[in-house]
Amino acid sequence: MADAGSPLVTRDARFREHVAGRSHPERPERIEAVDRAVAPLLHRASEVPARLATDEEILAVHDRAHLERLRSIEGRSGQLDPDTYHSPRSAEVARLAGGSAVELALRVARGESRSAFALLRPPGHHAETSRAMGFCLINHIAMAARALQTSCGLERIAILDWDVHHGNGTQRTFEAERDVLFLSLHQYPFYPGTGGLGEQGNGAGKGSTLNLPMPAGCGDAEYGLAFEDIVVPALLEFRPQMLLVSAGFDAHARDPLGGMRVSTDGFARMAASVRAVADEVCDGRLMLALEGGYDLEALGETVAAVLDVLADPTCRPGGRWPAPTDEGRELVELYREAHSHWSFARAAR
Numbered sequence: 001m002a003d004a005g006s007p008l009v010t011r012d013a014r015f016r017e018h019v020a021g022r023s024h025p026e027r028p029e030r031i032e033a034v035d036r037a038v039a040p041l042l043h044r045a046s047e048v049p050a051r052l053a054t055d056e057e058i059l060a061v062h063d064r065a066h067l068e069r070l071r072s073i074e075g076r077s078g079q080l081d082p083d084t085y086h087s088p089r090s091a092e093v094a095r096l097a098g099g100s101a102v103e104l105a106l107r108v109a110r111g112e113s114r115s116a117f118a119l120l121r122p123p124g125h126h127a128e129t130s131r132a133m134g135f136c137l138i139n140h141i142a143m144a145a146r147a148l149q150t151s152c153g154l155e156r157i158a159i160l161d162w163d164v165h166h167g168n169g170t171q172r173t174f175e176a177e178r179d180v181l182f183l184s185l186h187q188y189p190f191y192p193g194t195g196g197l198g199e200q201g202n203g204a205g206k207g208s209t210l211n212l213p214m215p216a217g218c219g220d221a222e223y224g225l226a227f228e229d230i231v232v233p234a235l236l237e238f239r240p241q242m243l244l245v246s247a248g249f250d251a252h253a254r255d256p257l258g259g260m261r262v263s264t265d266g267f268a269r270m271a272a273s274v275r276a277v278a279d280e281v282c283d284g285r286l287m288l289a290l291e292g293g294y295d296l297e298a299l300g301e302t303v304a305a306v307l308d309v310l311a312d313p314t315c316r317p318g319g320r321w322p323a324p325t326d327e328g329r330e331l332v333e334l335y336r337e338a339h340s341h342w343s344f345a346r347a348a349r
Contacts, residue, residue, distance in 0.1 A: 007310040008107055008116035009042065010100040011035055012050035015121050018093035020085040025257060025294040026135040031121050034290070037300030038119065044311040046113065050120075052092070053099035053143065060146040061139055061173050063130045070094065070137065080132040094122060094137035101140035101289045102147045109152040109242055114284030115275065115310045117247075119303065123291040125167035125246045126192060134165065134192055141246045141289050142173040145180060148242055155179050158240035160231065161186070162270060163248025163291040164258035166195030166211070170246065176205040181238045185226055187251070187259055188213030197338040207341050210234055214331065219253065219261030220269075222328040224321025227273050229332045233344035235277045242285040243278045249293030249302040257294050264298070268305040269321060275309060286310075 016028040038045075058067050070091045073080075077087050097120040104116035118140070125141055126134030141159060148154040159174070161167040161184040171194070174180040186195050201209035212226055235243065249267060251260035271288075278286040288306065293299035309315045336345040 006046045008048050008104050008113045009045040010048045010050050010104055011119045014093060014096055017089040018122055019087040026122055029296055033296040033300040034119050034303050037304040038307055041307050050096050051099040051103055052095045057102055057143050058138060061142040066130045083134055084132050098138045098140040098143045101144045105144035105148055105287045106151055108285050108287050109148055115286040117307055118289040120290055125161060125170045125291055128169040128172055139169045141244055142170050145244055154241045156240045157242055158235055158238055159244045161246035163246055164251040164260055165191055167246050168192050168194040171209055175201045175209050176203045178204045178208055181208050183210045183234060185212045187216055210339055212335055216259030220263055220266040221322040221325045223262055223266055225324045225328040225332055230335050232273055232277055237344050239281045241282050245288040246291045247288040248291030249299050252298040254295040254298040264301045264305050267302045268309055271306040271309040
C-alpha cells in the first residue's frame with residue numbers, strides 16, 4: 001500500500017500513441033514534456049499502472065452509440081469533428097485515460113493516498129454523452145465522479161475545472177444532479193461557447209453548476225480573487241466528500257490557444273488552495289486529471305509545480321496573490337449576484 005502522504009501518479013508511454021494529425025496542438029510531445037518535467041519529483045510519489053476503462057465505466061457517462069463509435073475507429077485514422085482526430089491507437093489510448101482517472105479516484109477514496117494526479121491524454125472534459133469534441137474522445141473526469149458514486153457510495157462530489165475552455169461535457173453530465181457540484185473558471189466567450197453565468201443546472205441540480213466566465217487577459221490577480229472570494233467559499237459551503245479537478249494549463253500566459261495570463265506560480269497557488277479545502281472538508285481526498293495545455297515548456301513547468309504542492313504538505317508557492325484589480329472586483333461582484341442562492345455570496349454583499 002502506498003504511503004498516504006505521497007500522491008499517486010499515473011503515467012504511461014502509450015499516452016503518446018494517440019496522434020491527432022500533423023501540426024495539431026494536442027500532440028504526443030505534450031505528455032513527453034510532462035514526463036520529463038515530473039521525473040525529478042517521482043521519488044516523492046507512488047506510481048500506479050495505467051489501466052483501460054471497462055465498457056461499464058464508459059457507459060456510466062456515455063451512451064452505447066458513443067461506445068460503438070469508439071470501437072469503430074480502432075485501427076483507423078480519421079476525424080470525428082473539426083477539431084477532433086483519431087489514429088489507429090486513439091480509442092485504446094482514450095480508454096486508458098478514462099480507466100486511469102477512475103482507478104486513481106477510487107484508490108484515493110479508499111484511503112490509499114490523500115491525493116493523486118492522472119498525467120494522461122487526450123483530454124476529456126468536452127466529451128458529451130454521445131459526442132467526441134474539442135480534442136476529447138471520452139470524459140475521464142466524469143467517469144471518475146460516477147465511479148465514486150457507484151463503487152464507493154460517495155454522495156457529494158465537487159468537480160473544479162480550471163482549464164481555459166469550459167468543460168461543457170462534464171457540466172451536461174451532471175447538470176440535473178443536486179449532489180455533484182460543477183465549478184468552472186474559463187475564458188468567455190471562447191470555445192465551446194458554453195459556460196455563461198446563467199447556466200446553473202437544471203431540475204434537481206439547479207444551483208449546483210457554478211460558472212465563472214472570465215474575459216480574455218485575466219491573470220493571477222483576477223484568478224486569485226476569484227479563488228479567494230468564490231471558489232474556496234463555494235467548495236467549503238458545499239462540503240464534498242471528494243474533490244476532483246479538471247486540471248488544464250492552457251490559461252497559462254505562454255499558451256498559444258488561450259488568451260489568459262496565469263503564471264506557473266498562479267497554478268501552484270490554485271493547487272495549494274484546493275489541497276487546503278480538501279484537507280478541511282474531505283480528509284484530503286483530491287484527484288486531478290490533466291486536460292489542456294499546449295505550450296510544452298509551460299505545461300511541464302505547471303504540472304511539476306502542482307505535483308510539488310501535492311507531494312509536500314508544507315509547500316507554499318512563492319508570495320501572495322497579486323493585489324486585486326478593478327476588473328477582478330467587478331467580476332467577483334457579478335459572480336456573487338448571479339450565484340446569490342449560495343450563502344457565502346449573500347453574506348459578502
